[in-house]
Amino acid sequence: MYRGHTTAVVVPAYNEEPFVADTIASVPGFVDRVYVVDDGSTDGTWDEIRRAAASADQRPEATEFAERVVPIQHDANRGVGGAIKTGYLRARTDRIELTAVMGADGQMEPEMLGDLFDPIVEGRADYTKGNRFLGATDRGDMPAHRFVGNAALAALTKVASGYWSAGDPQSGYTAISLRALEAADIDGMYEFYGYCNDLLVKLNVAEMRVVDVPRPITYGEEESHIRYRSYVPRVSAMLARNFGWRLGRKYLVYDFHPLVGAYAAGAVASTAGALGLLWALPGVGSFATPVARGAIALAFLLLGALAFVAAMTMDMHANAHLSDSDDPYGRDAQRARGNRDTDAVQVELPAAEWSSLLDDASPNGDAPEAARRLRERLRDRVAEPDRAD
Template sequence: MYNGNSIGVVVTSYNEEPFVGEVIETVPSYVDRIYAVDDASPDGSWAEIQRVAKRLNADGERDGTAEMESESESEPAHAVADGGDNRRVVPIRHEENRGYGGAVKTGYERAAADGIDVVAVMNGDGQMDPTILDRIIDPVVTGEADYAKGNRLLYRDDREGMSTFRFVGNAILSGLSKFASGYWTISDPQNGYTAISRETIEELDLDEITDEYGFLNHILTHLNVNDCRVADVSMSAIYGDEESSIRYVPFIRYVSLLLLGSFYWRLKRQYVIERFHPAALFYSTGTAGLAVGSSGLAGSIAQAARGRGGFTGALASILTILVGLVSLGVAIAMDAEENEDLQCTWYEDSAGREQARSEAVAQSAQAETTESESGSGSGSESVAAADVDGVAADADAGTDAAGTDTADTTDSGSDSNTESETETDTSIEQPAEPSPARSFE
């Protein structure tokens, strides 16, 4: 349990024999159930999952942690479970390969059937830090988001572990996903470190979402159509010894076509069928303007190359392109405003930023302390001199009243000096740069 919510983690695996066991073992203890889904791997991934599950479930029975009872005795379609339903680790194996999205959906369906409140996904390749799982699930647990995902692009130091090739590919897919999904401030759509509420799983039509690697992009469009709130959570890119099996050129081509279809499907559902919105008109005008203008400009250039003029046609084509660009800009602005309330960014400092900030604050505090001690020393010397003069005056006057007045003056000076030191201490305690709080935009 985590803050009153039952937590499940779907661990997806396809040919992850060297890594999947450790991923399962390092899932935090507050997670109630782990759904380890093997997508018909030809290597020893399934045997490794069974081995780790058997040991962890046996440990859970001994210490009494395996207490949850399943609300369903049936398995999702195309899946075979290994054992009962009262264990911490539930191994599930597909009889045939269905793809990454199919593995995630199997875990979602089983977790929802078991009544798990929040379901996270951690891939079996060991590239997702289990120590930040609480940050991934927090927006969903607090109810401020229905779906949360990691984002490795929010801060520069988070991108240090990402190659230029990966970054460029991710940036391209981020731009396409913004158009398709309508979440204009959400980026890094390929990040599979996610969390979702049970209610959202039950609301989505999972059968309509692709089983392939485009699942992460495709689900965002379906979340938007269902008015689900999505949160981006900053995290660092981690790439270990695992080699990606994705062929990026075919993958980007496939996902681009998928997102194009998703874009038109979303516009039709949101801005035509459910209600008419002028964004649909501006998107149509913009697309037509760019297509007609570009085609006309290409024809005019070809005519000019053959010495047949074409200046007037080129000018008209350029104006048409400009109209198309302006229309697209208006459409994007309308679309972004319409979906503004469905997206938020969960800002968190990474360990490196937090350490750097702490060191900067410590150095600043040390410098202020040195200055304060120097100032306090001068103040003490002044007070001491005043005390000597006061004693001399008392001796000359020979009166108790004068001594009393001098003591009062000395006490007042001490109080003033104490207040000065208190103010100095207070200023030391204030950090030089406030740590960014979790905020939502």
């Protein structure tokens, strides 16, 4: 458990034989369940998962579940989103309060799980996600083509999802609350790469709060399965459909907001302006002169642009309460830039003071509560000014 909450990690795996066992072994001890989903792998991934599960540390005293590592196998490849959806549905059935996603390729830092869980436990978020650019000064080890593709999809996802201040939507290192698993349409989740963008739209319609947490940009020996030439157009088309679905559900079916009219006016005016430019070509139209026709077309384009700006401004205002970032310029941002030494704090206390702290932290013998109270006391102790000799 983590701070008194049941926890799970979903590990989607497709042809990750060299990495999956190490990933399973790296999951922190406070995680109660690890759902490892083999998404129709053609190599030895399933055998590695079963071996890792058999040798996993089973600790029935720390959880009500009979087994910690749960191997799940798909008969055929459904896509990474499909594998994560399978894990989410199992976590929802098991009433897990905090569920994270860790890729089987070892790119995601297990020590960051607590950072993802904290905003949910503290009631500030329903869904958290790592943001590789929050507080970073450059793109780190990210290849240029990935950076450009991520930037384009990030802009489209902001418009489609309504989470205007959330960044790096392609980051798969996430955590979700049981409340969000029950409120969002998990059963209808997109099953391929792009699932994270699709899920953000569903979370927004369900009025779930999203918090970005800084994380480092790291790439190891694993090879990405994403092919950006097909991935970006396909996900862009999905986001366009989801954008229309979000506006219809959130601002027409569930409630009404004038921003729908502003978006519609922008679309109509922009379409008219684009067609008007064709009509302005010499020899195409007979009304007025080509210059006059071009001026009319440009006026429509300008009206369309103004309508879109007004609609986006209203959309930003309507959704401002649903997204935030966690400590973008503090200790977590330094971790995201790779300066992990700033997190190490040495606490030297006399034996009597340690004994007092332990007694105060565990008055009723509740181990998870004792750990939480002790951590809070130590944080308070570290925050105190240095004592005089």
